[in-house]
Amino acid sequence: MKRAGFASRWLPILLLVPQLSIILVFFYWPAAYAVKSSFYLQDPFGFGQTFVGLENYASLSKSAEYFKVTNFTVIFTVLVTFFSLALALLLAVKADKVIRGARTYRTLLMWVYAVAPPVAGFMGLLLFNQRWGPLTEFFGSLGWDFNLRADYFDTAFAMVVVSVWKQVPVNFIFFLSGLQSIPKSVREAALIDNRSASGRFWDVTFPLLAPTGFFLLIINITYALFDTFGVIDTLVQGEPGNNPMTLVYKVYVDGFRGNDLGGSSAQSVVLMVLVLALTVFQFRMVEKRIHYT
Amino acid sequence: MAQVTLDSVRKIYPNGVEAVTPASFQIKDGEFVVLVGPSGCGKSTLLRMIAGLEDITEGALCIGENVVNTLDPADRDIAMVFQNYALYPHMTVRKNIAYGLKNRKTPKDVIAQKVDEAAKMLNLTDYLDRKPAQLSGGQRQRVAMGRAIVRDPALFLFDEPLSNLDAKLRNQMRIEIKALQRRLGVTSIYVTHDQVEAMTMADRIIVLNGGRIEQIGTPSEIYHNPASTFVASFMGAPPMNLVAAEMQDGRLSFAGLELPLASSLRGPVTLGLRPEDLIIDSHGPLAMEVELIEELGAHRLLHGQVDGQRLTVHLAKEEQVALGPLRLSCRVQNLCLFHPETGARMEGGFAFNLAQTRQEERV
Numbered sequence: 001m002k003r004a005g006f007a008s009r010w011l012p013i014l015l016l017v018p019q020l021s022i023i024l025v026f027f028y029w030p031a032a033y034a035v036k037s038s039f040y041l042q043d044p045f046g047f048g049q050t051f052v053g054l055e056n057y058a059s060l061s062k063s064a065e066y067f068k069v070t071n072f073t074v075i076f077t078v079l080v081t082f083f084s085l086a087l088a089l090l091l092a093v094k095a096d097k098v099i100r101g102a103r104t105y106r107t108l109l110m111w112v113y114a115v116a117p118p119v120a121g122f123m124g125l126l127l128f129n130q131r132w133g134p135l136t137e138f139f140g141s142l143g144w145d146f147n148l149r150a151d152y153f154d155t156a157f158a159m160v161v162v163s164v165w166k167q168v169p170v171n172f173i174f175f176l177s178g179l180q181s182i183p184k185s186v187r188e189a190a191l192i193d194n195r196s197a198s199g200r201f202w203d204v205t206f207p208l209l210a211p212t213g214f215f216l217l218i219i220n221i222t223y224a225l226f227d228t229f230g231v232i233d234t235l236v237q238g239e240p241g242n243n244p245m246t247l248v249y250k251v252y253v254d255g256f257r258g259n260d261l262g263g264s265s266a267q268s269v270v271l272m273v274l275v276l277a278l279t280v281f282q283f284r285m286v287e288k289r290i291h292y293t
Numbered sequence: 294m295a296q297v298t299l300d301s302v303r304k305i306y307p308n309g310v311e312a313v314t315p316a317s318f319q320i321k322d323g324e325f326v327v328l329v330g331p332s333g334c335g336k337s338t339l340l341r342m343i344a345g346l347e348d349i350t351e352g353a354l355c356i357g358e359n360v361v362n363t364l365d366p367a368d369r370d371i372a373m374v375f376q377n378y379a380l381y382p383h384m385t386v387r388k389n390i391a392y393g394l395k396n397r398k399t400p401k402d403v404i405a406q407k408v409d410e411a412a413k414m415l416n417l418t419d420y421l422d423r424k425p426a427q428l429s430g431g432q433r434q435r436v437a438m439g440r441a442i443v444r445d446p447a448l449f450l451f452d453e454p455l456s457n458l459d460a461k462l463r464n465q466m467r468i469e470i471k472a473l474q475r476r477l478g479v480t481s482i483y484v485t486h487d488q489v490e491a492m493t494m495a496d497r498i499i500v501l502n503g504g505r506i507e508q509i510g511t512p513s514e515i516y517h518n519p520a521s522t523f524v525a526s527f528m529g530a531p532p533m534n535l536v537a538a539e540m541q542d543g544r545l546s547f548a549g550l551e552l553p554l555a556s557s558l559r560g561p562v563t564l565g566l567r568p569e570d571l572i573i574d575s576h577g578p579l580a581m582e583v584e585l586i587e588e589l590g591a592h593r594l595l596h597g598q599v600d601g602q603r604l605t606v607h608l609a610k611e612e613q614v615a616l617g618p619l620r621l622s623c624r625v626q627n628l629c630l631f632h633p634e635t636g637a638r639m640e641g642g643f644a645f646n647l648a649q650t651r652q653e654e655r656v
Contacts, residue, residue: 185379188346188366189440193393195367203392207383291383291424 031272038265049262056266066250066267073225073246076160080224083164085216088171089209093201095172096179106176113169117227121234124162128154149236149243156244159235163228171216178212179205210290218282225275247271295357295370295447295480296322297343302352304338304504312338314505315352320497323478325471329491330501331527337452339501340484344373344450356448367396372441373450377457378433380425380440386412387421390439397444411439414473431462438470442477449474449481455490467494488528492516500524519629522636525565531594534571536602537633538564545630548600549578552625558639565629568594568607573614577622581606586614595619 006012038056040049060066095105115123127135128148139146147154182205190204206213226248233252236243245253247267255264297320304313313335320326328336341347343354345366353360361369372393380389387408394404412418415435425433434454441449454470455463471494474481485491491498492512500507500515500523508520519525525533538547540562545552547564571579579599587594595606595614599621606621608614630639 183377183379185375185377186381188344189373189375189379190381190392191346192344192366192371192373193440194396195365196396199396204381210383 034265034268034272036265037261038269040262042259042261044259052262056262057270060263060266060270069245069247069250072156072244076156076163076228076244076246077221077224079160080163080167080228081217081220083160084167084171084220084223085213087164088168088216089175089213091168091172092175092179093205095176106173109169109172111169112165113173115166117166117230118234120162120166121231124158124165124231124235125237128158152242152244155235159228159232159244162231162235163224166231167220167223171220174212174216175209178209182208207291211292214282214286214290217286218279221278222275225271296320296324297448297480297482298353298355299343300353300355302339302342302354303350304335304342304347305350312504313342316506317352318499318506318509320480320482323480325474325481325483325494325496326499327483327485327491327495327497328499328501329485329488329527330507332486333503334501335504336484336486336501338504340450340452340482343448343482344371345369370447371450372444372446372448373452374434374437374441374454376453378425378437378454380433380436382425385422385424386417386428386436386439389425389436390443393440393444407443407445408439411443414442415439430458431466434458434466438473442473447480449479451481451483451485453485454483456485456487463490470494488530492528498528500527502527517627518638519565520638522563522565522631525629525631529567531568531605531607533629534566534568534604535631536564536566536599536604538562538630547579548602549580550623551578552628558630561633562639563631563633563636565631566604566623567627568605570624570627571604571606571621572623573606573608573612573619574622575620577620579621579623581619581621583614583616583619586616 037049039051039053041052041055042049091109095109098105112120125148127133128146129136130146130148130150133146133148136146136148148158149155186204186208187200190200194200194203225246228246229248229252232245232249236245236249238257248271251264251267251271254260254267258264299319300317301315302313302317303311303315305311316339328339330336338347342349343356345361345364349362354362356369356371381392384392390408390411391404394407399407408421409418412421415438417432417435417439420428420432420436425436428436437454451470455466458466467490483490483494492515495512497509497511498515499509502523508515508524510518515524515528519528519533522535526535536547538545538561540546540554540556540558540560543554543556545554545562545564581595581597581599581604583595583597585596587596590610592610593608593612593614595608597604597606597619631637632639
């Protein structure tokens with residue numbers, strides 16, 4: 001590796017300042033504030049706050065509701081991440097084989113990416129509408145009495161489908177460019193060495209795609225944990241009731257609907273620690289197995 | 294090991310371009326054949342069709358006794374060495390070499406033994422556990438060779454395997470590949486645009502131009518009896534001098550050169566003269582104006598004009614020359630005549646009266 005040298009010690013710092021200040025203002029400051037307020041009990045009308053120590057965390061650990069949401073979040077994240085990645089990879093592998101019309105195909109798939117999460121949620125709302133949603137009708141014809149927002153499982157299903165649909169295009173583009181950066185001759189060499197197409201995929205294509213896959217894994221977990229907020233909010237229309245929700249959505253509901261800022265802050269802190277641990281784990285355990293060219 | 298037969302093999306791309314016009318030839322068991330030609334001449338397409346990486350539009354391809362047109366590349370019993378080596382970057386050298394065997398259900402102990410043998414043969418034993426990125430260009434080239442030889446295939450295919458190496462390494466690998474092929478006796482097809490590689494490595498050369506086979510022959514046949522002006526100018530460095538000459542009344546005339554020729558040909562012809570067949574001769578019939586001398590150590594190249602036509606002369610290092618006028622004669626037995634328009638060799642119908650010619654030369 002080559003090391004680029006800077007003549008002055010201050011230039012690199014100066015170049016980092018914009019990025020650092022953004023992180024400082026939009027991440028560290030709110031994060032520190034959340035940590036602080038998680039130790040307090042706020043007056044719902046904003047008249048004052050009382051220091052309560054770890055009580056917010058203690059009540060969190062005793063809340064059955066919180067564990068239910070945590071469970072759902074884990075399942076939701078796993079499903080969304082898995083299906084967004086798997087579908088995108090499948091589409092990319094197929095698209096990679098198409099030479100003619102590849103551009104049209106790509107553009108059509110990319111359009112979905114331009115849809116904002118709440119809009120995607122709204123479209124899901126229309127598709128899954130209880131009375132006249134085409135998908136509801138379709139499920140009805142299969143004998144599945146689909147009930148969005150009334151049935152816990154059906155709502156969860158809709159959430160996963162819409163979130164996956166929203167995320168597939170991004171993954172697709174990354175996977176496709178990853179596939180196209182694999183040298184043609186390496187694939188041809190594999191063609192001579194191995195007659196099984198699936199064998200070639202798992203032995204050669206997939207490992208060479210792993211750096212892209214690892215990057216997307218982190219992006220997708222983050223997406224499923226945080227960016228699906230808009231989808232969930234639209235699908236439950238701000239009234240979760242008995243419907244499933246993710247941890248992030250619960251932070252919002254408890255904090256801004258329930259006016260329990262302290263408890264909500266405690267949840268944010270827990271979430272932050274979880275994501276941090278998860279990312280460290282991924283870099284330690286998964287990245288080791290990846291070959292970067 | 295097997296012979297390879299192409300029967301009117303043709304390639305037309307979907308966009309209508311005919312990359313290879315119907316080509317027929319046979320490669321004998323154990324023979325080293327080089328496909329040579331400028332870029333875009335269809336040599337790689339032809340090789341890739343033999344490998345099964347491109348479809349054959351028409352014609353039949355046989356490896357051994359069987360027509361293999363519709364077989365997958367993996368089922369053709371071939372091994373290929375690619376221009377950029379095409380090693381699997383995420384596998385160690387050992388795994389790279391073993392991959393083709395593993396997929397053919399070879400027992401583990403046999404794989405280990407074959408890999409070790411190949412590694413020893415190619416001086417790769419110390420590098421077996423490295424990844425390709427940690428190897429030099431020459432070592433990667435050897436790994437690619439190793440991957441081909443462990444398979445013990447019926448046919449080796451080489452697609453410009455040396456063009457990414459520097460000149461010194463290229464010369465060394467050229468000899469190594471040739472020696473290895475001799476030792477293993479595997480039928481080989483080698484694609485290159487480098488006429489030196491073609492001349493030095495081939496048992497037989499196939500010269501391609503614009504998707505068409507110009508000539509098939511041993512290196513010496515190709516060099517001494519080129520079938521066309523294209524072959525004459527492509528093979529040999531520096532290339533054969535091609536000058537416009539005139540045939541009349543059984544005499545060939547070019548500048549001051551007058552040769553009696555027992556031929557009924559009349560009119561303009563293209564005369565081909567190898568640079569080494571031109572000799573300095575103070576009484577020679579050709580008057581050359583030397584414009585440039587290329588010093589190559591072992592010999593020199595003179596560039597200049599004779600009667601307004603460009604000419605190159607190959608000179609032994611002992612001979613003294615200077616810029617300016619010079620008189621030349623030539624070894625007439627090596628002259629070639631080509632059709633002035635089609636560039637095709639004009640065979641037969643004439644023979645030099647050598648005795649008479651020598652007399653004339655002295656005049």
